[in-house]
Amino acid sequence: MTVTDITVIGGGPAGLYAAFYSGVRQMSVRLIEAQEELGGKVRLYPEKMIWDVGGVPPARGSEFRKNLIQQGLTFDPEVHTGTTVTDIKRQENGQFEIITHDGRSFASKTVIIAAGSGIINPQRLTIDGAERFEISNLHYTVQSLETFRGKNVLISGGGNAAIDWANELDDIAGRVILSCRSEVMKGHESEVNKVMCSNVDCQFRTSIHRLIASEDGSRIAQVELLCGEDEYRTVDVDHVIVNHGYERELTFLNDSTIALEQTGHQRIAADADGRTSIDGLYAAGDVVDYSGKLNLLAGAFQDAANAVNAAKQFVDPEAGAKGMVSSHNEVFKKRNEEMKKQEAASK
Template identity: 50%
Template sequence: MRNSDITDVTIVGGGPAGLYASFYSGMRDLSTRIIEYQPKLGGKVHVYPEKMIWDVGGLTPVTGATLIDQMAEQAVTFDPEIVLNEKVTKIEKNEDQLFVLTSNSGNQYVSRTVILAVGGGILNPIKIDIEGADRFEVTNLHYTVQSLEHFKGKNIIISGGGNSAIDWANEFEPIANQVHIVHRKNEFKGHEAQIQQLMNSSVHVHLNSTIEKLHANQEGNLIDAVSIHNHEINESIRLETDDLIINYGYERELTFIKESPLHIEIENDFFVKGTSKSASSVEGLYAAGDILAFDGKVHLIAGAFVDAANAVNQAKLLLEPDAAAKARVSSHNAKFNAKNKELLKHLYQSSS
């Protein structure tokens, strides 16, 4: 076990809210640390790296992967400490009223303030409940989609009935050879326009149906067919496939927040109940992004950025009561003078 240096701000979560909080914290001259459970920064955006994101203000449409790269680059502008592959399991205060965050590895991180930016919590995909299915996860059983190109010209089966499953079926329809979508209920649950697009496409829809068996190839390392049972008419069919995608949603884990001895106030058994300025019920503990709940909350990436800035500003005022209420805008902020000169220099050189 190691005890870390004390930082002004520790951010739990490396998704959009956490990454912007890191940037803004550095802009406010606060020593900063990010702790991220996954081996890389980006948060839930990694679930849809090839999807186009349109609704970040001032940013033309970019893929999820590009947005991650840009957010991560911005986040390290002021050299925060980045800790990856660490799962926070406990958050408490010591005798000096400093926050102590303990990880699953036994490491402890000490901080004057904390920003919870864990999004939907640690997301573990809900897996298909068929014995032996896990052996295909290294080949052609998928719980996320990292590359559309991988599925080009293939026969694909998607199991699920929510927005993500419908969206992937629509994405694959023009590039795959054949797409089947299997849903256990008699109607889909998703955005009306997406459902209409699906029902008017060439995707084969199997409602009131569930996957009952996976058939392996001769070598036993690939799924080459799936048996689907229609429980409404009590009939089963076998479909050949190259890839099987399961989209049953995610199990969310937020134990360290719910069971904290700090008694963090929770809303609807999941969200951190806070204020429009990102404060929680515990002094010095803030939240940003999807984990934060308050009246008027905006569940967009752009909203996560606002939450993050508010959280950092509140942390700054707690640590330095005489500080300005917010950072000076970047266009007039002296912290960027040297960086701007360097950027302009490269701009002029490339245009000449």
């Protein structure tokens, strides 16, 4: 069994940056991610524009995620996707043993937990057979706004995501119906006001009752809405977007053999360098809690670098507390020369 210097649990922004920064600090690293794809929560907002990361031009979530992954894989970490961590143990020799859902076990000198808000999946419709439309016109995330151009779109939900998509699609779709179960929407005030003044047809006290398939059964052709207590209305649709929130699963924090100190609900207590109540085990990103913690991408990157630096000193107490800036770091020397050659060749 290969023993890595660091095992990072979670391949979101914090985990990917930790994998990159482990390479900067010349440590071997393994990255374990429960979902089939890397990128963490950024997977959930591929079409949203991200403006608030220093020095990075505004970018769609999909573009941002692509760059994050590219950077995270710079030093060829050992990556296991579709792999859920279920337990962390400490062996007698002081190393950690990380157990995954499929019974595998990985050894590591240190661990960085970057599990964010857990394994997140959209709350799906509880209507029998609804899943068969997920390959055609039932959506839980918006991958591309263009899909909806000129189409009849029904959005189900009354929170921020549903309201945001209704506002975004107002000028793009042919018709947007927003079906909201309660009498009020629970979004940001300005966005609620915007949707109420738009062309979006807001139908309060309604919910999806039945999906009516097209003749060949491949698509949803109509949606039957339950209105109030016992009235039904049928609407023609080209697409249905469901934003009913997310399910999250972060049970290994409580179930692990190692008892980690937590604050509140499934947040790991740590200092600003990511040091937890267990020596050699660090936390970074949205999963960590300390005074001044910033639950943003920028905060995740700082946490990751700090956690890697702390792990470096755990593995090698003689090592410097901080890494060299990249412009002075030997690990980039060869790559910088390659890039300079490419630039010169393209002139």
